[in-house]
Amino acid sequence: MQNLTPLSAQFVAHFGEMGSRWGINRTVGQIYALIFVSEKPLNADEIADALEFSRSNVSIGLKELQSWRLVKLRHIAGDRREYFEAPQDVWEIFKNLAEERRRREIDPTLSMLRAAMLETPGNEADQYAQSRMKQMHELIELSSTWFDDVQRLSPETLARLMRMGSSVKTVLDMTDKLKSVGRRKAAGDE
Amino acid sequence: MQNLTPLSAQFVAHFGEMGSRWGINRTVGQIYALIFVSEKPLNADEIADALEFSRSNVSIGLKELQSWRLVKLRHIAGDRREYFEAPQDVWEIFKNLAEERRRREIDPTLSMLRAAMLETPGNEADQYAQSRMKQMHELIELSSTWFDDVQRLSPETLARLMRMGSSVKTVLDMTDKLKSVGRRKAAGDE
DNA sequence: TCGTATTTTCACAAATTATTGAAAATTAGA
DNA sequence: TCTAATTTTCAATAATTTGTGAAAATACGA
Structure with a gap:
């Protein structure tokens, strides 16, 4: 070179x-x-x-x-x-790449699965196949809307979230507790 | 077929x-x-x-x-x-896939970058190149240790985190506030 | 508009990757 | 150990992808 x-x-x-x-x-x-x-x-x-x-x-x-x-x-x-x-900000690069990959590698599958959900299964095997596709669809849907959401965070917030690692669980649990207290205060349980 | x-x-x-x-x-x-x-x-x-x-x-x-x-x-x-x-649990599939991709597509780059960090840049251009590599290294390192951490969460916790979407920011902010109060109570600022 | 610098397209050659059938290797019982 | 069922390897060929140079197209200033 x-x-x-x-x-x-x-x-x-x-x-x-x-x-x-x-x-x-x-x-x-x-x-x-x-x-x-x-x-x-x-x-x-x-x-x-x-x-x-x-x-x-x-x-x-x-x-x-x-x-x-x-x-x-x-x-x-x-x-x-x-x-x-190349963009100066490596986070921007990361986001662009992720978005583009999603568009090319995930979205087409998502629409295929959505279409498959609408079909009426013809027999027992088909019914099972469709249930598997549904599981796959749900997982992909969930992770990609999540990705959408996270992408909107500022690089700082995102970095903060990442540095947090598995301790998010603690925070999540804490939030749940607070929410449930709030709910109890406001009205009855649902 | x-x-x-x-x-x-x-x-x-x-x-x-x-x-x-x-x-x-x-x-x-x-x-x-x-x-x-x-x-x-x-x-x-x-x-x-x-x-x-x-x-x-x-x-x-x-x-x-x-x-x-x-x-x-x-x-x-x-x-x-x-x-x-195929594994029954789609989360398991997702995790296996992500792990394997990381092993093949990310880890080799991470070690290359680590090695590059140790070299002494020979001139101005090299110095810039190394700083870029450092940025890339930090980003990859951060996201992959984060991924390690998140992977250890139970599927339920993970799903919960995902459903939370961008509102994690609120939670994060809240936690910061709580932490800073705690710090102030316990001792001085660092 | 023309002429030139620059980029793009395209047909072909080269390289790589996928697929096959047949042969070899492996495996588990008799 | 031998046999038969099963899986794997391998060399050949087919298909696909990549890279090139030359020609065509485009863009811009004079």
Whole structure:
């Protein structure tokens, strides 16, 4: 790799290797890694040059990264070329990625399952199959609306929640107790 | 697909199509779907038969699913063949999957980043690159220890937490207030 | 509008991954 | 140990995905 320090080269190579596990390809992984660690935005030629990929390959890779919202297009005054950079805030990156994955990997399944819920099972086996699909549907629905909610929290709140770890349970229990007291004060049990 | 009701056939086909997005292949996706909606455990021949795959392909697919901990091997009395089933509890499935993904898709990156943190940056660009890697490392570390913690919660507690959605913030704030009162009572500020 | 810098598309070649049938290995009883 | 049922491996081929260079399209300033 042209011009890369060992530190960056290692990072780029790792992203290349992991790319396929992450559902992007080697090239795309490397391009992203390069952009991520670069202080200033890069143009396609710089990337092709640094990674020794063909210009067209870089073009396709950048399209792919844009579709994942992993890179942002930037224009630099007095330069016609398109420059790319990764968002500064890693939380933003995380959220974009999660959203995009959800859109591609989860939502289609959710609608398939919703449709399956509406069918009338034809026999005993079908009835079981549908009940399994229902369980899956509920789990996915729950976790994805939860994700929606959490996503709306500020990075600070989110980080706070995470640092809290499993002690959320204690808080949850505490809240329950308070709520039940409130309920008892206000009216009878439901 | 041999013997499958339209409902199951649709489900199986969907998992086949989504497979590649999820990092497994079409065959593996379909095999899993079939096992998931089946009331009783299935053996490899039944699967090959139902999906019209070669026996060897099914064997490879089942190995793959076992490595993901998505299917469990079961033996049936008086039958030498190996039978496979999916865990009953969808939360268990979710957790297994998440754990396995983490092991394969996140942990290797975490160690690469840890190693990168130890290097001494050679120049200004390297210094920036390392700071970016540090940001990434912190984010991943935080979310994965959080995941460890949350995973230890019972399915009920977890479901409760999720249903709570964004109102966790309120609870968090409340807790902070209580804690700060406690601190003030006990000693001075830190 | 033209000319040029830049990006994108596309057909093909290369590489990788999936699938198969047959052969080999394993397993459990007789 | 031998036999038969069952599972796994493997080499071949098929299918899919990735990467390239050249050509086409686009965008912008003169």
